[in-house]
Amino acid sequence: MRAPKRCAPSSKTSWRVCVAPPAFAASLRNLFALRFAGCAPHHNTALPAMTPASPLSKATDMASKDDKNQPVPPRPRKKKPEGEASAQGVKPDEKVEVIRAPKPPTAPNAPKKDAPKSEAPAAQKEAAKKEEPNAGMKFGDTSATMDDFAAMFEGHEAAAPSRQRFDMGDQVEGTVISVGSSHIFVQIGANQEGVADRAAYEDEEGNVTLEPGQTYSFYVLGFKGGIQLGKELGAGRQGMAAVETAHDTGLPISGRVTGTNKGGFEVDLSGVEAFCPISQIELGFTEEPDAHVGQTYQFKVQEVRDGGRTVVVSRRALLEAQQKEAREETLKTLEVGQVLDGVITRVADFGAFVDIGGIEGLVHVSELSHTFFDHPTDLVKVGQEVKVEVLSLEEPVGDKPIRIGLSMKATEQDPWLEVNEKFAVGTRVLGRVVRLAPFGAFVELTPGVEGLVHVSQMSWERHVANPADVVSVGEEVSVEVQDIDLLRRRIGLSMKTAEGDPWANITERFAIGLEVTGHVAKVEDFGAFIELGGGITALLPRSEMNLASESTPHRQFTAGQEVKARVLNIEPDRRRMALSLKDAETIAEQADPSKAAPTSYKDDSLSSGGSMGTLGDLLKARKKD
Known part of the structure; x- marks a missing residue:
């Protein structure tokens, strides 16, 4: 039986107009059929008219779309005392009686109903109602009201599973x-x-x-x-939807740097072209823009214009947010003496800046390493991971931020603690020249331990005025330890002693009358100094040059000239050797005691009588002249 479109309600009935989802259309249709099944047309009574916007009209119109073409049955007329207002003027506190249609006839062959059972207690009925909300509502039940309908609908709605709504980017x-x-x-x-x-x-x-x-x-x-x-916006889908969602929500989006242009970088955001200014690609100054090309970063969409044709992104905004968060966490636990892991962010002439967790500290050039280096870039580079120790913390003053002093050297073992175990006075070691000074050369014996070779200890062969004339930076030299000062961290070295004293076996290397070849090192009025090699320099006296009466050593010899001479005399204790241009026979006669050969240098120019004298006497006499 189809439900009529209108039925007079009771004055105590609370009508509700519910708009049900499509899934409940069938339930609503059956529910209204259940409610109004017993409302049959009453031919002898006239029903009061209802306004088009009445709740009952709305509810019944929604109940069944199939009833649009059915004729509207006459409405039952209310019973009221004479002289009372019509149905439209019924007061809320008045009772309105509804004349219901008779129950539908029973089929002749329908089974008889069982005898009515004893009613259960009220408590059991209430419990049964809670467990089974619709148990009391049956098809054709004329006692059902709209309150029963509302309870049934709310129970159905509560029993339906709830589904949460999500939006893209959540x-x-x-x-x-x-x-x-x-x-x-x-x-x-x-x-x-x-x-x-x-x-x-x-x-x-x-x-x-x-x-x-x-x-x-x-x-x-x-x-x-x-x-x-x-795991991130833009992953797994392309298009402006991801970009717009990231812009609206402020969430990061993944992008790949595809190239550079004037003022910044070209970024691919899952198929959407974007622009990142060069100042927004990293926290500091970008020295090598090409290093970012081909890299995939997280970006923040800052601007979307012209319908998506212009998209501006920033990586720096995300890095600053991460840095701020890390900075707050680091400052909570930062203290002097703490050893931390950091990353080199900048390198300057005076040291290196290290990020220790959202905040930067300075490693002074003196705290970079125990080893010698010319510039901080010789030891560290930007992006390098290092271990540092907190040396000092200076609280911020005014606009100046907190200043943190760090040390890389403090985290390494001090090599000077093992100097006495590795080196001793008289030890000969092989070292590397690390730098030169006007007064000598610094030689690295082991990483972090250096010694000084003074210019006076560089060579036996000549007087050294410039260390660069003897050694060069990076050259390996043999040195001997002469002195160790642990308090001042100084070690004295000698290259001369490491080579050995060339005068120790001079008599074995040179004999009287032996012809030798050397080069003129210096020319004086009293003679010329000849370098023979191996740290030996001999004097060729003026008296042994066979000079003409008006000739001088300067006229006959020049610096660097090769000279062939013979050994005239050797004095190992005084480290002196004399040469002569005379022939071997003459030298032999001078060396023969029986022929009163001179035992020291002779200068005929001092006296016509041929008086003898030492080389020292000869030099003193020349100075007096």
Whole structure:
């Protein structure tokens, strides 16, 4: 039986107009049929007219679309005392009696109903109603009211599972249900599931980093075929939707730097071209822009204009936010003496700046290393990970930020603690020349330990005026330890003693009358100094030059000239040797005691009588002249 479109309600009945979802259309249709099944047309009474906007009219019009073409039956007329107002003027406190149609006839062959059972207690009836809200409402039950309908509808609505609404870009927590060959299934609500791309959560070896049963954070990427999830916006989908969502929500989006242009970088945001100013690609000054090309970073969408044709992004904004958060955490626990891991951010002539967790500290050039270096760039470079120790903390004053003094050297073992174990006076070692000074050369014996070779200890062969004439930076030399001062961290070295004293076996190397070849090192009025090599320099006296009467040593000899001479005399104790240009026979006669050969240098120019004298006497006499 179809329900009539109108039926007079009771004055105590509370009408509700509910707009049900399409899934409940059938339930609503049956419900109204249940409610109005017993309302048959009454031919002898006239029903009061109802306004078109009455609640009952709305509810019954929504109950069944099939009744639009059915004729409207006459409405039952209310019973009222004479002289009272019509139905339109019924007061709220007055009772309105509804004349209901008789019950439908029973079929002749219908089974007889069982005898009525004893009524259960009221408490049991109430419990049964709670457990089964619609148990008391049966088809054709004329006692059902709209309150019963409302209770039934609310119970149905409460029993229906609730579903949460998500928007693209939302960050949600979800529990991994299972991991498939290409997708990861995630539960993100009481009865909702999402799907994530497996490839986005695989490591370099292809292993999935998510474990079933564990809860992780995801981003809602879309709703095609279900709720699409991912670890970041832009992953797994392309187009302006991701860019606009990232711009509206402020969430980061993944992008790849594809090239450089005037003033910045070209960035690919999953198919959307964007521009990143050069000042927004990193925290500091960008010295090598090409180093960022090909890199994939997280960006913040700062501006979307012209319908998406102009998109401006910034990486620096995200880095600053991360730095601020890390800075606050670092300052909570920072103290002097603490050893931290850091990253070199800048290198200057006076030291290196190190990021120790959102905040920078300075490693002075004197605290970089125990080893010698010309410039900080010889030891460290930007991006290098280092270990530092906090030396000092200066509280901020005014606009000046906190100043943190760091040391890399303090984290290394002091090499001077092992100097006495490795070196002793008289030890000969091989070292490397690390730098030169006007007074000598510094030689590195072991990393962090250096010694000084004074110019006077560089060579036996000549007087050294400039250390660069003897050694060069980077050259390996043999030195002998002469002195160790641990308090002042100084070690005295000698290259001369390491080579050995050339005068120790001079008589074995040179004999009287032996012809030798050398080069003129210096020319004086009294003679010429000849370098014979191996640290030996001999004097060729003027008297042994066979000069003409008006000739002088300067006229006959020049510096660097090769000279052939013979050994005239050797004095090992005084480290002196005399040469002569005379022939071997003459020299032999001078050396023969029987022929009163001179035992020292002779200068005929001093006296015509041929008086003898030493080389020292000869030099003194020349100075007096």
